[in-house]
Amino acid sequence: MTRKVGIVSYALEGFYGEAKMSSDELVFTAVSSALRKAGIGRDRIDAVAVSSVDAYDGITISNGLTAPAAGGYEKDATRIQGGGVAAILSAYASIMSGSAELAVVAGGDAVQYDDDAISNASYDVHFNRGSGINNIQSYALVATSLLDQGVATEDDFALLAAKNYRAGTTNRHAHIKSGYSRKDVASSPMVAWPLRSLEIAPVSKGAAALVLASEKAAKELTRNPLWITGIAGGSNTCSGSWRDLLEMKGLRKAIGAAYDMAGVGNPIADIDVFELYTPAAPLELAYYELLGLCEKGKASTLLKNGIKSSGREIEVHPYGIKVHDRGIAINPSGGALCTNPGNCGGIYRAASVLEYLEKHDQARRGVVQDSDINLGFMGETYHVMILEKETR
Amino acid sequence: MEKKAAIISVGMTKFTSCRRETRSRAELAFAAVKEALTNAGLELKDIDASVYTSVDGFEATVRPARTLEALGQGLNIPLIDVNTGGSAGGSGIKEAVHLIEAGVHDIVLVYGSPTFNSVVDNQQVLNTASPPIFEKPFGIGAVHMGAFYLTRYMRDHDLPEESWADVAAKNHRAAVRNPYAHLRKGPTSAEIMASPMITSPIRLLECCPTSSGAVAMIFASEKRAKELCDTPVWVRAMSSISDTFLSGFKTYRGFDKLKILAQKVYKAAGIKNPRKEIDVAELFNPFAGFELLEYEAVGFCEEGGARRLLEEHVTDVGGDLPVNMSGGVVCTNSGISASVIRHAEVALQLMGKAEGRQVKSPSVGLAHSWGGNLGQFHTLAVLTL
Numbered sequence: 178m179t180r181k182v183g184i185v186s187y188a189l190e191g192f193y194g195e196a197k198m199s200s201d202e203l204v205f206t207a208v209s210s211a212l213r214k215a216g217i218g219r220d221r222i223d224a225v226a227v228s229s230v231d232a233y234d235g236i237t238i239s240n241g242l243t244a245p246a247a248g249g250y251e252k253d254a255t256r257i258q259g260g261g262v263a264a265i266l267s268a269y270a271s272i273m274s275g276s277a278e279l280a281v282v283a284g285g286d287a288v289q290y291d292d293d294a295i296s297n298a299s300y301d302v303h304f305n306r307g308s309g310i311n312n313i314q315s316y317a318l319v320a321t322s323l324l325d326q327g328v329a330t331e332d333d334f335a336l337l338a339a340k341n342y343r344a345g346t347t348n349r350h351a352h353i354k355s356g357y358s359r360k361d362v363a364s365s366p367m368v369a370w371p372l373r374s375l376e377i378a379p380v381s382k383g384a385a386a387l388v389l390a391s392e393k394a395a396k397e398l399t400r401n402p403l404w405i406t407g408i409a410g411g412s413n414t415c416s417g418s419w420r421d422l423l424e425m426k427g428l429r430k431a432i433g434a435a436y437d438m439a440g441v442g443n444p445i446a447d448i449d450v451f452e453l454y455t456p457a458a459p460l461e462l463a464y465y466e467l468l469g470l471c472e473k474g475k476a477s478t479l480l481k482n483g484i485k486s487s488g489r490e491i492e493v494h495p496y497g498i499k500v501h502d503r504g505i506a507i508n509p510s511g512g513a514l515c516t517n518p519g520n521c522g523g524i525y526r527a528a529s530v531l532e533y534l535e536k537h538d539q540a541r542r543g544v545v546q547d548s549d550i551n552l553g554f555m556g557e558t559y560h561v562m563i564l565e566k567e568t569r
Numbered sequence: 570m571e572k573k574a575a576i577i578s579v580g581m582t583k584f585t586s587c588r589r590e591t592r593s594r595a596e597l598a599f600a601a602v603k604e605a606l607t608n609a610g611l612e613l614k615d616i617d618a619s620v621y622t623s624v625d626g627f628e629a630t631v632r633p634a635r636t637l638e639a640l641g642q643g644l645n646i647p648l649i650d651v652n653t654g655g656s657a658g659g660s661g662i663k664e665a666v667h668l669i670e671a672g673v674h675d676i677v678l679v680y681g682s683p684t685f686n687s688v689v690d691n692q693q694v695l696n697t698a699s700p701p702i703f704e705k706p707f708g709i710g711a712v713h714m715g716a717f718y719l720t721r722y723m724r725d726h727d728l729p730e731e732s733w734a735d736v737a738a739k740n741h742r743a744a745v746r747n748p749y750a751h752l753r754k755g756p757t758s759a760e761i762m763a764s765p766m767i768t769s770p771i772r773l774l775e776c777c778p779t780s781s782g783a784v785a786m787i788f789a790s791e792k793r794a795k796e797l798c799d800t801p802v803w804v805r806a807m808s809s810i811s812d813t814f815l816s817g818f819k820t821y822r823g824f825d826k827l828k829i830l831a832q833k834v835y836k837a838a839g840i841k842n843p844r845k846e847i848d849v850a851e852l853f854n855p856f857a858g859f860e861l862l863e864y865e866a867v868g869f870c871e872e873g874g875a876r877r878l879l880e881e882h883v884t885d886v887g888g889d890l891p892v893n894m895s896g897g898v899v900c901t902n903s904g905i906s907a908s909v910i911r912h913a914e915v916a917l918q919l920m921g922k923a924e925g926r927q928v929k930s931p932s933v934g935l936a937h938s939w940g941g942n943l944g945q946f947h948t949l950a951v952l953t954l
Contacts, residue, residue: 237625244814257651409647
């Protein structure tokens with residue numbers, strides 16, 4: 178490939194439990210801010226990719242509302258439903274194909290909705306939906322698998338949630354900044370065994386926007402663009418993945434392809450920050466192994482003690498933001514437990530990695546892991562993106 | 570453009586009424602995808618990524634792609650889920666083309682398989698696409714959206730109502746020759762004029778049916794296309810355009826945004842005189858009369874000249890520029906499939922595989938899709954041999 182794509186600007190609006198603006202107003206606010214930061218007007222934008230799901234907006238073809246607000250009037254505009262990083266992939270492909278030089282990726286969440294009902298409606302109507310299954314129950318099934326296979330304990334789940342809540346206290350954009358302790362989490366009400374209420378993400382409102390640019394445009398607009406050096410997807414079957422929920426073959430495929438594309442051989446040595454989509458605390462433990470951060474079954478050890486990496490001689494410590502000088506930050510934003518907008522979550526996670534890389538000179542490369550598991554497991558899709566400060 | 574993308578194969582089911590459909594979304598999708606793969610000499614494992622297009626509400630579910638497991642997810646390949654309303658098929662194809670041109674993938678499957686049989690009244694679903702506070706309460710549905718444009722056109726160009734019936738009859742005659750079309754009875758202009766008025770000036774037989782069925786297309790990079798297909802159809806240029814959401818202040822004077830899009834796409838494709846250079850077209854016409862407005866927007870004639878083009882049979886079988894030889898959307902509206910089909914039909918024409926409806930040796934085709942509240946979105950593609 179002769180072209181490459183950078184992210185030259187980002188902006189976040191929110192996040193909170195109840196929006197004070199409509200979704201188009203939120204998107205407009207975030208996109209306007211991102212364009213101002215990039216020093217460009219809407220006229221420079223060639224393409225717009227909106228990330229949303231109709232049900233989360235309460236109307237059908239809801240990108241009709243948000244695409245113009247994202248700068249899409251009389252532009253090449255589309256809407257992707259599989260999460261924010263899937264929308265970033267759309268804009269990335271537009272630029273790499275030569276169809277666009279500058280593209281906006283945006284999403285907004287404003288409408289109050291019944292998360293359980295929307296999740297249930299995404300399951301197969303004949304075999305699954307009637308059981309009443311929803312996203313939280315599917316997270317509980319994954320958590321149960323972690324317990325069954327001896328990967329983690331219920332106490333680990335609380336410890337992990339507390340780690341994320343602590344990180345959220347330092348994130349000005351976070352929806353939940355309460356900093357709940359391990360004890361708070363462990364004593365919160367049981368929702369779907371083994372998940373307690375403070376181990377499950379809230380539903381957040383707000384908006385997120387990015388401006389993507391070709392190499393030429395990026396170098397014109399900023400001295401420090403962050404390049405997308407890896408981006409890939411994968412998916413799971415709606416019934417096949419019941420067989421082993423921890424297999425997550427689609428996520429494995431996405432991680433492997435993104436790492437290959439970016440030339441990541443040893444993630445412990447090569448990556449400085451991860452933002453993972455973990456709408457229930459135990460999922461983060463399931464992902465450590467898949468991301469190559471620990472050996473099979475060692476996620477709990479990683480959480481509690483960190484591990485030594487022969488490649489880098491550093492301590493891998495998921496309490497990242499406190500020890501970033503020598504460790505890898507995992508969900509320094511506080512993750513989805515602190516901020517979980519359904520439409521723009523993947524864009525928010527990308528912005529969080531961008532912000533981390535901007536603030537930490539020694540950090541060079543970050544991973545954004547995204548999916549549509551806000552609707553639940555089984556039939557889910559994944560996308561993984563790698564962002565870098567320098568050209569490799 | 571870094572790389573070229575081509576259509577190498579098409580698969581399609583026969584379309585029928587949503588009320589008569591007995592096949593599920595997955596069965597329909599499987600049939601279309603299997604045919605497309607077989608035609609290309611490929612297996613499912615050869616696909617790098619799949620693009621699914623839908624409007625969730627029409628299927629009474631959320632993200633129907635999540636439950637279509639036979640079609641790629643079984644191999645854990647990337648799934649791109651695109652929804653831009655009626656234009657989602659065009660938008661999905663644009664995603665596939667960009668992914669190939671960008672060098673991300675070599676072989677991409679695009680498909681849609683709406684049944685429309687899961688909801689009681691699709692118009693209620695569509696009504697929620699209107700601006701919720703200012704416009705939705707008027708009860709606007711699809712046919713009203715069409716009537717605004719056609720009413721204005723009749724006033725501006727002193728067009729007789731019979732012209733809408735004439736263009737509808739042209740489409741219905743074409744559908745008789747298309748074995749996949751839903752409505753194949755071929756009513757005459759007089760019969761169409763005698764059909765009930767739905768929303769002035771649109772009569773029943775000028776309205777699309779609600780069809781059920783699936784279509785699949787396989788796109789490939791230049792190298793793979795040349796290996797796999799004797800007659801690859803190249804995507805020479807493709808783009809989309811968005812209008813505003815609020816519609817109350819629009820003038821409805823033709824499809825002005827399509828005109829802007831056409832100029833952009835023609836420039837990218839190097840087309841200077843579309844009337845002369847384009848050999849065959851599929852234009853999105855859920856209401857038959859749209860086709861006349863689209864002739865003007867895509868530059869087939871000057872403003873107000875569409876009726877003459879129709880009367881001179883330029884866009885009919887045997888004309889210089891046959892349009893909607895499939896019978897168009899007015900004879901088969903399978904929602905999202907309908908916007909994929911516009912591209913599939915043009916590709917089949919260029920490949921010389923449009924059984925029953927083949928026109929003579931076309932080499933350049935135009936495919937259009939339309940969707941969203943009052944036609945907020947258009948996509949347009951120039952396809953060539």
